[in-house]
Amino acid sequence: MARTLSFTLNGKQVVTTADGSRMLACVLREDLALTGTKIGCGQGLCGACTVLVDGEAVRSCSTPLAAVAGKAVLTIEGLGLQEKLHPVQEAFLDHHAFQCGFCTPGMILSAYALLKKTPRPDRRQVAEALDGNLCRCGAHVRILAAVEAAAQKGGAK
Ligand code: FES
Numbered sequence: 148m149a150r151t152l153s154f155t156l157n158g159k160q161v162v163t164t165a166d167g168s169r170m171l172a173c174v175l176r177e178d179l180a181l182t183g184t185k186i187g188c189g190q191g192l193c194g195a196c197t198v199l200v201d202g203e204a205v206r207s208c209s210t211p212l213a214a215v216a217g218k219a220v221l222t223i224e225g226l227g228l229q230e231k232l233h234p235v236q237e238a239f240l241d242h243h244a245f246q247c248g249f250c251t252p253g254m255i256l257s258a259y260a261l262l263k264k265t266p267r268p269d270r271r272q273v274a275e276a277l278d279g280n281l282c283r284c285g286a287h288v289r290i291l292a293a294v295e296a297a298a299q300k301g302g303a304k
């Protein structure tokens with residue numbers, strides 16, 4: 148059943164009328180035109196749809212819209228600006244940490260969530276934080292290096 152609910156999206160208040168049982172990833176992409184959030188498996192398995200809710204990395208393909216009412220959602224569109232990328236995004240570019248890029252928004256947001264809590268993670272901590280984010284292109288080694296480089300450049304900002 149449609150209901151009106153509000154949440155903060157990339158720093159701005161959003162009021163939407165939608166079925167609260169719809170998955171957040173679909174609402175972001177279809178209703179709010181934020182297609183940076185990708186849907187891979189759609190079953191909570193691959194991490195492509197990762198966004199942050201109140202600072203925690205969550206899988207938006209399996210998070211009902213109603214669950215984010217009153218909370219703060221951050222998508223890849225809210226992390227950096229086109230003219231000024233976030234340090235984690237810059238590090239991914241510098242380290243060629245993607246091929247098709249489909250996993251990249253989720254990887255970057257999971258990395259950002261890690262760096263907010265653990266600004267100087269070791270490689271094991273980075274690998275654990277990204278364990279649920281799959282890259283079918285096999286860029287994992289470069290991704291780990293990018294996150295370590297981002298940490299050195301203040302990626303927790
Ligand atoms: S699309 Fe959400 S976990 Fe795969």
Ligand code: FES
Pocket residue numbers: 244245246247248249250251281282283284285286
């Ligand atoms: S860059 Fe293609 S899935 Fe990761």
